[in-house]
Amino acid sequence: MTKRALITGITGQDGAYLARLLLDEGYEVFGAYRRSASLTTWRLNEIGALDHVKFEPFELAEYNNILRTLTKIEPDEVYNLAAQSFVGVSFEQPLYTSNIDGIGVTRLLEAIRTVNPNMKMYQASTSEMFGKVQAVPQSENTPFYPRSPYGVAKLYAHWMSVNYRESHDMFTVSGILFNHESPLRGLEFVTRKITSTLARISIDGRGELELGNLNAQRDWGFAGDYMRAAFLMMQQEIAQDFVIASGRTHSVRDFVNAAANALDMEIDWSGENENEVGRNKKTGDVVVRVNPKFWRPAEVELLLGDPSKAREILGWQAEVSFEDLVSKMVVADIKNVEEGRLPSRSLE
Ligand code: NAP
Numbered sequence: 243m244t245k246r247a248l249i250t251g252i253t254g255q256d257g258a259y260l261a262r263l264l265l266d267e268g269y270e271v272f273g274a275y276r277r278s279a280s281l282t283t284w285r286l287n288e289i290g291a292l293d294h295v296k297f298e299p300f301e302l303a304e305y306n307n308i309l310r311t312l313t314k315i316e317p318d319e320v321y322n323l324a325a326q327s328f329v330g331v332s333f334e335q336p337l338y339t340s341n342i343d344g345i346g347v348t349r350l351l352e353a354i355r356t357v358n359p360n361m362k363m364y365q366a367s368t369s370e371m372f373g374k375v376q377a378v379p380q381s382e383n384t385p386f387y388p389r390s391p392y393g394v395a396k397l398y399a400h401w402m403s404v405n406y407r408e409s410h411d412m413f414t415v416s417g418i419l420f421n422h423e424s425p426l427r428g429l430e431f432v433t434r435k436i437t438s439t440l441a442r443i444s445i446d447g448r449g450e451l452e453l454g455n456l457n458a459q460r461d462w463g464f465a466g467d468y469m470r471a472a473f474l475m476m477q478q479e480i481a482q483d484f485v486i487a488s489g490r491t492h493s494v495r496d497f498v499n500a501a502a503n504a505l506d507m508e509i510d511w512s513g514e515n516e517n518e519v520g521r522n523k524k525t526g527d528v529v530v531r532v533n534p535k536f537w538r539p540a541e542v543e544l545l546l547g548d549p550s551k552a553r554e555i556l557g558w559q560a561e562v563s564f565e566d567l568v569s570k571m572v573v574a575d576i577k578n579v580e581e582g583r584l585p586s587r588s589l590e
Contacts, residue, residue: 248315250274250300250350251323255426256366258285259469260321265294267473272315274300274324285426300324302346305353312357319476321364322350325396328430329370332392333539340395347399351406351414359412362481364472365403367416368396369461369487369545379548382418382485389540404483413481417472420487420547423567424465425574429585432494433462434571436501438584441575443522443529444505451529454536456495456518459544463488464562464570474556487547488560498530500565504572 247264251257252273264271273295275281286292298315301307302324312320325343326332332339347365354361372380373389388394403414427434432453439451463486471486492500495511498520502509508523509530520530552558562570578584 244268244270245319246270246272246315246317247319247321248272248274248298248311248317249321249323250302251325251366252295252297253282253285254323254327255285255424255428255465256323256422256469256472258289258291258426259424259466260323260472261286261291261295262289263466263469263473265291270296272296272298272317274298274311276301276324288426302342302349305349308349308353309357312353312361316358317361319362319364320350320354321366321472321476322347323366325366326392329390329392330536330538332390332395336391339391340398342395343392344395344398348402351402351412355406355410355412359410362413362476363403363415364476365399365414365416366472367400367403367418367483368393369418369420369485369547370542371397371400371418372545373542374540375542375544378544379487379489379546380485381548382483382551389542390538393542400483407481415475415478415481416483417468417475418483418485418547419468419471420461420463420485420545422463422465422468423571425571426465427571433497434575436494436498437568437571437575438578440498440501440505440507440529441572441579442584444507445576445579447525447527450531451498452531452533452536453494453498454533454538455541456498456532457493457543458541459491459493459546461487461489461491461545461547462497462564462567463560464567467560467562471552471556471558474558478555482555484552484556485547485549486552486558487549488564489547489549490564491544491546492564497568500568501572504569505576
């Protein structure tokens, strides 16, 4: 019989890649979306999944809405990707973030337990739960130390998922995913901000890229690879949690250099802290500037994941390298600029 999957957060980056993968695997895919004035469908459209996903209005803040959705669809697998996913925003909206990313997950778990505890659930956990890292690299056994309301809320949800597995014998898995990017990444996230702004500068020679902490180091991978890992976790006999990462770390400055490189641009860095600037070596123009407005009240300096467990048990490994990922994003953003598909300035 055709399997049914419900994806919450269908309009986001991961929702698109996961929908494509599950459709290719022969699933009937239900996309849970948040009602708003305009539904964000461009990602699903881009990936060729828009016409094949069945949409259901869904709100993680509403227990009865979750209950009705599960009762109506009766999915075999629920992938909970919905979240207030911006770390920076979570410092400004800690209560909202806790409600959606934390308690929202308990609502979902409780609704599954009520409707049919045999439904499997995937929870989108995050490397931000490691925050002020207690060991390098970080594995499934590394103690957590979140540094943002987002990380704290996600950690609560993570333990709730473990708790429902252990207390109610439910199949709940958490993927502790390190940063993953793609041409479908939201423009507000630092990687996409870098590729879209530099693509624009390389084409019309105008504009500056404003960034926060250039020294922050992240373990970056490709979203398509990471959604394959999420799917594999749900196909195991035994429910358990996995770290999904590339096993390599790069600074934000490295990301800028790689993006510039893909655009045949070389950056000369000078100055320190908030006075650091990056100049286009050819023209001497400042193209990158540090703006302390983007610094966070508590920074996560270094994330580096150890994906050995996923490699051994799931047979998973990242297929797209850091360099290929950056280049994929740059190529897509050049096309976006040329076709007038990017806003001419960032919202911040
Ligand atoms: P994203 O692009 O920001 O997508 C988030 C999705 O959640 C959007 O579809 C959004 O809908 C939906 N949503 C937000 N609030 C909701 C609510 N109250 N009720 C129902 N839906 C709601 O995020 P992503 O990059 O795809 O990430 C997917 C998940 O993985 C998130 O939970 C994120 O925290 C987690 N994660 C991401 C990364 C990463 O590097 N990408 C790493 C680790 C974990 P709208 O379109 O209406 O806003």
